[in-house]
Amino acid sequence: MQRLPAPLQKIVDQFSALPGVGPKSALRMAMTLLKWPEESVRAFGRDIENLRSALHICSRCCSLADTDPCHICADPKRSREQLCLVSEWDSLVVMEESGIFKGRYLILGGLLSPLDGVDARSLEISRLESILREGEVREVILALGSTMEAEATSTYLHGLVTRAFPHVSVTRLAQGIPLGSEIKYVDRETLKQSLKYRQSL
Known part of the structure; x- marks a missing residue:
């Protein structure tokens, strides 16, 4: 097989490092960029370069956003x-x-997984406690999926919230979610039903 020119190979290697992108897909993507008008490619490059500086972590919910607080936390209708x-x-x-x-919302930043070295100190537990101490929250909804790590995290959070904040109810999504699945892979309708018929813990 003919060796790719070094600049092209470099881009193919970088695309190949992305999740779910193999060498052939990476080459197709790189070749597509070569067919774009030069200014479009330069603009794409600038957007990638500016990505990290243009995004913020919301100081309240830990979401990725272009403002702080994010549009969800800043929305008075929520x-x-x-x-x-x-x-x-x-x-x-x-x-x-x-x-x-x-x-x-609050993004925890992961799930408890002692084997992987993820304990409660690795999660946004102090931020959760700070939000609950404000006294406005009446219900904490656990939307963590049904993996073993999610179950361990749910059990831990349930104990923490009910002990320290007895006025706050703790619920979880209904078990229409398949065992062992993560929220991000659940279809929209199943998720809607799971939220609508959530269960008390």
Whole structure:
């Protein structure tokens, strides 16, 4: 096989490092860029270069956003009485796409996994406690999926919230979600039903 020119090979290697992108797909993507008008490619490059500096972590919910606070936390129409806990940002995106939840979120930054060295100190537990101490939240909704790590995290959070904040109820999404699945992979209708018929813990 003919060796690719070095600049092209470099881009192919970088695309190949992305999740779900193999060498052939990476080459197709690189070749597509070569067919674009030069200014479009330069603009694409600038957008990638500016990505990190243009994004913020919301100081309230830990979401990725272009403002701080994010548009969800800043929205006065969102209920302050419901706080939905998700493990990662992409789970929040899926929840928002369902269109049914009108409260606020907190992204935990992962799930408890002692074997991987992820304990409670690695998660946004202090931020959760700070939000609950404000006294507005009446319900914490655990939208963490049904993996073993999600179950361990749910058990830990349930104990923490009910002990320290007895006025706050803790619920979880209904078990229409397949065992072992993550929220970000659940289809929209299943997620809507799971949220609508959530269960008390």
